[in-house]
Amino acid sequence: MSHFYITTPIYYVNDKPHLGTAYSTITADVLARYHRLFGDKTKFLTGVDEHGQKVQQAAAKRGIDPQKHCDELAEVFKAAWLKLNISCDQFFRTTDAFHKTAVQNVLQKLWDAGDIYADTYEGWYCVSEEIFYTEKDLVNGKTPTGKDVEKVTEKNYFFKMSKYQKALIEHIEKNPKFICPENRRNEVLGFLRQPLTDLCISRPKARLSWGIEIPFDHDYVTYVWFDALLNYATAVGIAQSGREKEYEEWWQNSGQTHHLIGKDILITHCVYWPTMLMAFGAALPKTIFAHGWVLNRDNEKMSKSKGSVMAPDDMVAFVGVDPLRYYLVKEIHLGNDGPVSHELIAGRINNDLANNLGNLLSRTTNLIDKFFGGQAPDVSKVALDEKTRSLIDRAVSTANQVKSRIEDFEPSLALEAVVQLLNETNKFLEEKAPWKTVKTHLVAAGADLYCALEVLRIAGGLLWPVMPEKMTALLETIGCPYKAGVETWPSLSKWGVIAAGTKVQKAQPLFPRIDIEKSDA
Numbered sequence: 001m002s003h004f005y006i007t008t009p010i011y012y013v014n015d016k017p018h019l020g021t022a023y024s025t026i027t028a029d030v031l032a033r034y035h036r037l038f039g040d041k042t043k044f045l046t047g048v049d050e051h052g053q054k055v056q057q058a059a060a061k062r063g064i065d066p067q068k069h070c071d072e073l074a075e076v077f078k079a080a081w082l083k084l085n086i087s088c089d090q091f092f093r094t095t096d097a098f099h100k101t102a103v104q105n106v107l108q109k110l111w112d113a114g115d116i117y118a119d120t121y122e123g124w125y126c127v128s129e130e131i132f133y134t135e136k137d138l139v140n141g142k143t144p145t146g147k148d149v150e151k152v153t154e155k156n157y158f159f160k161m162s163k164y165q166k167a168l169i170e171h172i173e174k175n176p177k178f179i180c181p182e183n184r185r186n187e188v189l190g191f192l193r194q195p196l197t198d199l200c201i202s203r204p205k206a207r208l209s210w211g212i213e214i215p216f217d218h219d220y221v222t223y224v225w226f227d228a229l230l231n232y233a234t235a236v237g238i239a240q241s242g243r244e245k246e247y248e249e250w251w252q253n254s255g256q257t258h259h260l261i262g263k264d265i266l267i268t269h270c271v272y273w274p275t276m277l278m279a280f281g282a283a284l285p286k287t288i289f290a291h292g293w294v295l296n297r298d299n300e301k302m303s304k305s306k307g308s309v310m311a312p313d314d315m316v317a318f319v320g321v322d323p324l325r326y327y328l329v330k331e332i333h334l335g336n337d338g339p340v341s342h343e344l345i346a347g348r349i350n351n352d353l354a355n356n357l358g359n360l361l362s363r364t365t366n367l368i369d370k371f372f373g374g375q376a377p378d379v380s381k382v383a384l385d386e387k388t389r390s391l392i393d394r395a396v397s398t399a400n401q402v403k404s405r406i407e408d409f410e411p412s413l414a415l416e417a418v419v420q421l422l423n424e425t426n427k428f429l430e431e432k433a434p435w436k437t438v439k440t441h442l443v444a445a446g447a448d449l450y451c452a453l454e455v456l457r458i459a460g461g462l463l464w465p466v467m468p469e470k471m472t473a474l475l476e477t478i479g480c481p482y483k484a485g486v487e488t489w490p491s492l493s494k495w496g497v498i499a500a501g502t503k504v505q506k507a508q509p510l511f512p513r514i515d516i517e518k519s520d521a
């Protein structure tokens with residue numbers, strides 16, 4: 001059994017979740033659910049990033065203690081993800097005691113090995129990005145993305161990141177799929193053409209108290225990115241006594257760690273993080289996949305600081321959870337930017353789900369109800385014609401197409417393969433017109449409807465990771481309850497699984513058409 005370990009960024013608790021953070025989390029959830037379906041031993045990690053100046057400031061603004069602020073916001077995130085059917089195996093909090101100890105253990109090891117040293121730092125700090133900049137990095141006195149910076153001069157601790165530059169470049173060059181998509185890989189290689197500076201990994205407590213104390217200097221706390229990046233590995237036991245086996249299994253040996261991130265945090269993940277792991281002697285992740293932006297209706301990035309975010313709740317109220325998940329994963333090709341608006345969602349849902357899938361389900365189950373007493377027709381004595389055979393071939397090969405697209409981080413194309421199968425099946429029914437032939441050729445019409453039923457079973461299983469509630473309902477309607485993993489997966493590339501006589505219910509409309517006129521778009 002192979003492993004699959006997928007992570008999302010851990011989100012700052014300086015604000016509530018929004019459609020951008022929901023996008024990363026839903027995408028990771030869909031990938032995790034697919035891998036569970038394939039039978040992989042899967043772990044899906046998400047969580048919150050609770051230290052640093054940004055969070056300290058957010059708590060101060062509310063006039064409350066940072067820990068209390070974090071406790072409240074962690075619950076807000078958890079509740080939001082629950083509503084979006086997020087099936088994470090672990091919700092990570094960087095204020096958890098085990099994480100603090102592990103971060104300190106890593107720091108101590110790097111200090112003892114001479115990979116961390118003290119020096120005086122002079123430069124510019126951007127609080128909103130929690131990143132240091134040198135004079136030459138600034139553009140008109142601001143960060144390259146236009147954020148404010150403040151001048152800082154102080155003694156600090158530095159990680160010898162520069163020492164690992166050459167090894168990192170070699171690793172990226174030898175492993176073309178380490179950083180995806182390719183344009184992001186080139187961006188990182190471009191960044192690494194300049195000599196790397198060492199990384200400042202501490203903050204004096206006099207300036208920032210909200211962080212993990214540096215184990216070898218009690219006047220300092222750990223830089224928030226050093227602490228946050230480690231979450232991926234502390235979650236599976238790095239630098240913790242008693243968790244060695246888990247660490248070996250999930251981090252060192254599986255070779256199946258995948259980080260899904262937004263393209264804003266490419267350098268921290270593709271430069272800071274692998275060099276930290278190299279210094280510790282830990283394995284590197286297999287993939288760091290940077291996705292694009294969810295854009296608002298003016299085609300701008302939704303961002304907390306600009307106040308242009310959409311709340312996931314509003315979209316859920318508009319279309320429902322599963323259709324929202326479907327839209328985000330199907331419509332935004334992973335790696336690209338993609339817009340979200342009420343009109344776009346309504347159009348996609350009406351077309352793919354209400355018309356294509358919904359119609360197939362309702363006409364198939366209605367006819368079976370009316371003419372076959374609500375039971376799957378018996379097809380054992382029917383000879384298959386050419387059209388039927390070609391539909392069957394297509395249907396039983398779809399699962400493998402879906403699997404390889406998912407393994408290549410192309411969930412939108414995986415869904416496209418299922419949509420194509422449904423299109424073909426609707427066309428098949430149009431041509432065969434069982435609603436007409438049922439009056440003269442009952443058995444042949446039953447065979448055509450049985451084909452549609454089998455396609456619905458396969459499509460329902462293959463779409464389940466994206467729309468677990470709706471597909472559970474669909475599969476129950478056609479008498480094939482979904483069971484995760486090994487129980488369902490092999491049946492999705494087989495034909496003739498539904499036994500004659502299986503109870504088929506008349507379907508309730510699963511995806512009512514969305515009337516855009518009635519929304520507030």
Ligand code: ME8
Nearest residue numbers: 009010011012020021024049228229262293294302
């Ligand atoms: O950067 N479209 O946290 P953060 C798509 N704590 N994704 C978006 C988005 C948008 N419009 N806006 C935000 C941090 N995101 C650090 C991470 S990890 C060790 C530490 C998503 O709360 C996207 O995944 O600012 C992006 O990378 C992340 O939110 C940034 O979340």
